Amino acid sequence: MEKPSQSVIDAHAHCGVIDRSWPQSFADYARQAAGTDIKGVAVFSPVMEIYDRHDYAFVDTPAWQQRRRESNAHLLSLASEPMTIYPYFFIWNDFAVDQLTSAHCGIKWHRHHGEPVYAYDDPRCRLALDEIRRRRLPVVLEEELENTIRFIRDLAVGITVIIPHLGLLNGGFQLIAAAGLWNQENVWADTALADREEIQEYIRSYGHHRLMFGSDFPFGDPYAELDKIRRLNLVPAVEAAVLGGNFIRLQARVHRL
Template sequence: MVKDKVKTPPAVIDAHAHCGIIDRGWPQSYPAYARHAATTDIGGAALFSPVAEIYDRYDAGFADTPAWRLRRKESNAYLLSLKPAEMTVYPYFFIWNDFAVEQLSAAHCGIKWHRHDDEPVYHYDDPRCRAALDEIRRRRLPVVLEEEFDHTVRFIRELAHGITVIIPHLGMLNGGFRSIAEAGLWAQENVWADTALADRTEIREYIRTYGHGRLMFGSDFPFGDPASELQKVRSLKLEPAIEAAVLGGNFIRLQACVNYR
């Protein structure tokens, strides 16, 4: 009997990319991402649904509807359907105020938790939010948290005990790199970061101050170009072991902690 071959994890993984086909505002389907990544050695990508497929970000008083719940379900399902030969896809579940963790499957690799300060708010005091966090904690799924500063601090200090939280863009849209540092969040062992659209100077400072073990390369496609963002990290001329960890090793190590049940 011939055993199935275990697929070797890719050396370079984009830990932050948006991908969907419902929102036509940007070319952001998987084929669009693959075209941008084709000139690189990116072999894997953590993919999130586009915001416009999850809620109406332009309506601060947004009220959820069955149609929007269906839209979210279809958007998250699209990522689960992607099994390209040339790329390892790591689908993340984009959660909203229905906190529909019953839709999580063994294929999900993480959670996307996202809003900006002029957008509809998460209902953090809803009992369903705490229940969802309990399930995320049980599954040991990392959470990519893009929130305004005060909510970021509350989420990490009060709500996310035992959960790995990834602050994208080195905090650029969570209040800024320095605000996150002054709050002491970067120093917490459960707080990670990605490099998507981050400044080179801040990437260097983060590594110098906090080490490289909780930092991951990301592109923020379609808002960032995978090739350009990858070159940005490589232009830092990091030691080979550090570069390898940031470009993919740390992501693989984090995924190894996930409970796929």
């Protein structure tokens, strides 16, 4: 893969130290990204460091709350790495926005079908979103389609929402398009594991200004995912925006409180 001088930012990677089910430490990421021109990465905690995704009836406990604190704090500790780290806070049903710091660059909001559900009707959810809105933090939202639509249209008005994988796990690219979400100025997307044809269709239909490169490490290979974007033969200005420029522009909006 040709390596031009432009620095690339990976907008979607999972790195942790508690869940050992995958090789997913930052050191593992750095090894996979070696040989690329990736110079920065947005990192999220692995799901199993946040809640038990295999237990639909999962009930939160102080032990899981401590696990979340440790996991989110670990991402903040990566600031000394030579690669620029953009830590995202993985939020769960305690809606612990009191743990947000000026170093946090965004929010990870995640669940799949069959997993424990977010308490969207809990008053603390609205209060947490108010704080996220105040800090102007982007939210990477991976949810079922119905909840994705509700979140964007009702709960997260005024918040930038990033739909990962071009919607692959949020109901699919086309259903999100049919719901009119891609047209909304506060709805962005990342390319992690997305289909090449859908990436091209997104750019043709909605432009490139709200699209960011992502790898979905450890489920995606940073080298291969970056190569996928480069093989689209995008015009240089579009490629530069997708591979890092858009991410930097989005981060410039964040209030460092």
